Amino acid sequence: MDFYEKTGKMALGSRLRRLSEQVTEQAASVYNLYEVDLQPKWFPVFYSLSEGEEKSITDIAREIGHTHPSVSQIVREMVGRGYILEKKGTTDARKNFVVLSEAGIKVRDKMQHQLEDVTTAIEKVMKETQYDLWKAIGEWEFLLEQKSLLRRVQEEKKLRESNEVQIVDYEPAYAKAFHDLNEEWITTWFKMEEEDHHALDHPKEHILDGGGHIYVALYKGQAVGTCAIIKMKDGGFELAKMAVSPKAKGKGIGWLLGRACIEKARELGGTRVYLESNTRLKPAISLYHKLGFRKIAGPPSPYERCDIQMELVF
Amino acid sequence: MDFYEKTGKMALGSRLRRLSEQVTEQAASVYNLYEVDLQPKWFPVFYSLSEGEEKSITDIAREIGHTHPSVSQIVREMVGRGYILEKKGTTDARKNFVVLSEAGIKVRDKMQHQLEDVTTAIEKVMKETQYDLWKAIGEWEFLLEQKSLLRRVQEEKKLRESNEVQIVDYEPAYAKAFHDLNEEWITTWFKMEEEDHHALDHPKEHILDGGGHIYVALYKGQAVGTCAIIKMKDGGFELAKMAVSPKAKGKGIGWLLGRACIEKARELGGTRVYLESNTRLKPAISLYHKLGFRKIAGPPSPYERCDIQMELVF
DNA sequence: TATATTTACGTAAGCACTTACGTAATTAAT
């Protein structure tokens, strides 16, 4: 067991499986001890029918948390042993209703003591422990249902990686990256327009000289994202040239850039931040929303691809 | 999950397996997320080699708690992918030493972040829980190693059944049971002697009238055991005619009868309890020992089958 | 020094589930 302490939590799954095997392993001997002719794997199905109810295969599967083929197979075996009776549904001919037979009920009664003894044996182990396994499992089941482990790991990854992202001021050295990152996303979704070429080739003249600002996101020293604010005549700033390399997705870079730009706009005394986008860009729109932008009906845009306008008023 | 609450602890094994599956299920996606070309099931072997050590198949199996065929198979697959190198042992040609290859080491380095993120994700779940699953598993592993679940259930069964056993005074109605139970065990081990017939046919004359006592054990109304004390000339009592039906084994009946007889001997003012037996009857001897009897060298016995004498002095 | 036992490991088959897929029967949509 030492190994598991070393691998850390990574091996939680294996460890659970091993404990489960340890608990299950001797189940057959227990049934033997009570002279109950039942395979341990039948137990969930058996138990689910033990009140004498009629249930369909799918009902049982759902109840015990197996797949229906598994239940189907177990039922077949138990029918073979004479513990279960089948009958086709009358209203719905697809259904296969099953019940415990006479013999099955006899076994159930015989099992009473076994159930009792196993339960108290386990409960006694529980009493010897400081940490309640039963409740702990319950909590885990609940938490994993709320949010899967995969999702949790994804979030962890994003968090760690976004810590490795640096948001820095634009410098001429980033000119090519600024151009290419923006061109990349524009051409994958739309066509480069006249306006685009102006802005991307001459960021200084087009953005900075007018009192705007450009941020670049660095990941492991590489420029992987850009975003700019451009001063508007009404005292606000336009958020534009938001571009993140697809290779650097899932690191929260868009959010970091957006937040930095909003912060800068506020610093520079802007009254609001305005932006134009396209509803086809779902993730972008949802990012803007998360950043605090709200849809507005604004003035017409010089860009063809613009079909939505948003703003964030300070 | 409701089902598991109802079945009670009986389904602990299944429940553990299901949780383990839930945790393991998405493992493949996690590896994908980090672009690590490793099958989840390889992980334990991989981890065990990750420090770059050379290990034999059996070493690894022992370490990770799998069987050697499992390790053998996993190693074969990993060799196929080029992550592991094999070399026959030089001093012991049976051994198959394996190490991580260059490619394997590369994967290991790539996995660093994954390990980190998974660990923190799981640790965060832990923090959300009130009951510590990790520690609970550890406790269970320990306790089951100490005493298996089967043993614990057996003890529970014995305890419950011995509660259903009644020890009552002998009455003429039990004459046949008294005879048959004793004859049964004597004939399975030895031959009935002259003395036996006397005692078994006339318990009143042979035992009771001389100031002795007979107890009968009842289980579900049936006489399933007997035991007697016979007054001796030296002021002690001889424990004799201890017989328990093989059908009623494992209910602690011998112990209950023995204790009742000792108690009675004390009540009747006996100075000691003496008995004769045969060393071939291992369980009986060990029962007598548990009851407090110790081996002595006593006077010769009228029974041929006697080769050990024990006593319990008050 | 020959023989028996143990150890290391591989292959095959089994186990208790699963996923994948196919076929009726039923229900919904046009």
Added chain:
DNA sequence: ATTAATTACGTAAGTGCTTACGTAAATATA
């Protein structure tokens, strides 16, 4: 009234382990 989608279920094959068994090498015993 067709056609499409959904549901119930069975069969087959896959999965990740296990046990069972066989073989070769090493070690213990006579």
